[in-house]
Amino acid sequence: MDAAKLQAKVWKGYSLAAKRIGPAYNLFRPIAAINPFSNGPIATLNASFNAEDMTYGRPNKYGKPTWFALVDGSQTQVGDYLSNNDQTFFIAAMQPILPILAVDCNRTINVLRPQQQSGFGAQPYGGDTAAGETALMTGWPASVLQGTKGEKNEVNLPGDVRNPWWQILMPAFPGVVIGTADILTDDLQRRYSVSSAEATDLGWRITAMQAQT
Known part of the structure; x- marks a missing residue:
């Protein structure tokens, strides 16, 4: 199996898991430095965020803004935002095979x-x-x-x-x-x-x- 096929399987696994355990988020992609979201959301995706622990065995702590994101990585890019009525995150890193790194925005x-x-x-x-x-x-x-x-x-x-x-x-x-x-x-x-x-x-x-x- 080559790297591209392996990555596609990882993204698919994230997508299936997010549909089971994650709420819906609007996906925003900045288009300008001024008023970056004037185009509105480009998609709606299920996503789940954990405190850098894929077993979901611990909560997040004070002063720690980074999370792992379970979301369909084939639909997202670094710099995208995922937002709903409760939380907003931006995608900080999508390194090959590794978990998607997101930052909680307050x-x-x-x-x-x-x-x-x-x-x-x-x-x-x-x-x-x-x-x-x-x-x-x-x-x-x-x-x-x-x-x-x-x-x-x-x-x-x-x-x-x-x-x-x-x-x-x-x-x-x-x-x-x-x-x-x-x-x-x-x-x-x-x-x-x-x-x-x-x-x-x-x-x-x-x-x-x-x-x-």
């Missing part, structure tokens, strides 16, 4: 590119303003989970709390490169400043500090 984010504004006067000041930010990606479900314990506020007054850090996972989209100092916003109206953005074969892995408003 927030919807936008990626913005700040533009430094020049000031006037004896001591000019340049800073980021919302009006000068350019949208790179909008409306993308992503995993946004707490990172390290936080960073001290620059003013560091006695009553100040640390600025929290976050670990963010999201798919990549062709032609969009996320960089240090880019701004992220989410559906809770929080703002984050990107500290580092690593482009991997699983998508973007971002470390960001929550901005004070």
Whole structure:
């Protein structure tokens, strides 16, 4: 049996298992960086997700966004989203013969590119303003989970709390490169400043500090 036939059998097995134990999910495939799902769902598939344990013998834990997906892999691609009324996942990896790796999405984010504004006067000041930010990606479900314990506020007054850090996972989209100092916003109206953005074969892995408003 060659690799292609073996892979087809694996996908078929996943599909049959998902039909027995998994609910229906809408399959979305991003078509643009801005408003990526304007074309609507492209299919409806049964899918089941487990905590990287195909025996379904353990629950997921805090701070762990990755899952194994039982779904018909012949219908999905890396970067696709599976969503229903309860959960949204994106497909991070479909490596040959191995389980399909998915990421649980708990927030919807936008990626913005700040533009430094020049000031006037004896001591000019340049800073980021919302009006000068350019949208790179909008409306993308992503995993946004707490990172390290936080960073001290620059003013560091006695009553100040640390600025929290976050670990963010999201798919990549062709032609969009996320960089240090880019701004992220989410559906809770929080703002984050990107500290580092690593482009991997699983998508973007971002470390960001929550901005004070």
